[in-house]
Amino acid sequence: MKLLVGLGNPGAQYERTRHNVGFRVIDALAEKLGVRWERRGRAMIANATLEHEKVVLVKPITFMNNSGEAVGELQRWFKLEPEDILVVYDELDLPVGQLRVRARGSAGGHNGMKSLIQYLHTDQFPRLRVGIGRPANRRLDTINYVLGIPPKDEYITLLQTEDKALEAFSLILREGLDQAMNTLNVDPEAQRKAEEKRRLKQEREAARQQQATIGEKQAEDSSSPRA
Structure with a gap:
């Protein structure tokens, strides 16, 4: 069994922001698989099967900076190893529209990932990063940028990339992490x-x-x- 975790902030005001890429990907996957959300602890979860693997879709509702609290609870509840947790989230250091898969690594300044590493007590878990780019205006505060709603053209590109992320989930489960990295990290x-x-x-x-x-x-x- 795998946990497929999307990072984001709960609430309608955050739905279209750059920081909620992870939520949107997981929501789209839930819709594709025809599953319903239910509350479990400090997260919304949905049980599904993807590529013949039992998966639990997860959206922490603790707000981004405390995502690890919810995911840590679910890890203990389902008795999973860190490598069974695949996290999708927004990445400033990737151009808009790019995907990258990593088997492990640091938080890279992402507060949601910092929280996961803190509560999982390791950075040895896979992640799927969706590029949101950095602000063209260097004077723009990073927080305002990630919590901002991108302009129409950029938002369309993000939605297209989020669709590719759904395919990436299937590829990772079907072919394994190493093959997925060889295919996607181009x-x-x-x-x-x-x-x-x-x-x-x-x-x-x-x-x-x-x-x-x-x-x-x-x-x-x-x-x-x-x-």
Whole structure:
């Protein structure tokens, strides 16, 4: 069994904010699987099956900075190991629209993750990070940024990325964490440059072969007997 945890803040005023990416992903997964939420301790949970694995979807209702209190209670209740807890949350250090999977690691300044590490007594649990980027205006306070509602174009990009996160959950459960990291942790810009480099190499090789063919034809013509 796995806990699939989305981090966010409860309340309608937070629903569309950058900081509630985790809640939105888990809500979308619950809707896709057709399951209902119920309260358990300091979290909302929903029981489901995904990729033939029993999973419990989790939304802590302790507010972001105390997320670990709720998750720690559920870990003890279900008697799970840290590696059985997969957390999805917003990441400032990733551009908007990028996903990254990690098997473990520090909180990286994210208060919700700090709380989880504190109450789980380890940072050895997997996480799915959804990029929200950093504010273009460096004078904008980080708290106001993450608790802000992004403009329309950015919000659409976030929603598209959240859809990809649903596929990532399935991939992780189906193929395992290592394979999921190999598949998902690809830098789109680096991939684009690699594809461009590969295309140019193919074009140069085609041009070289064409030139060689022309040279061979000219050699044949010059060596042919003339009347």
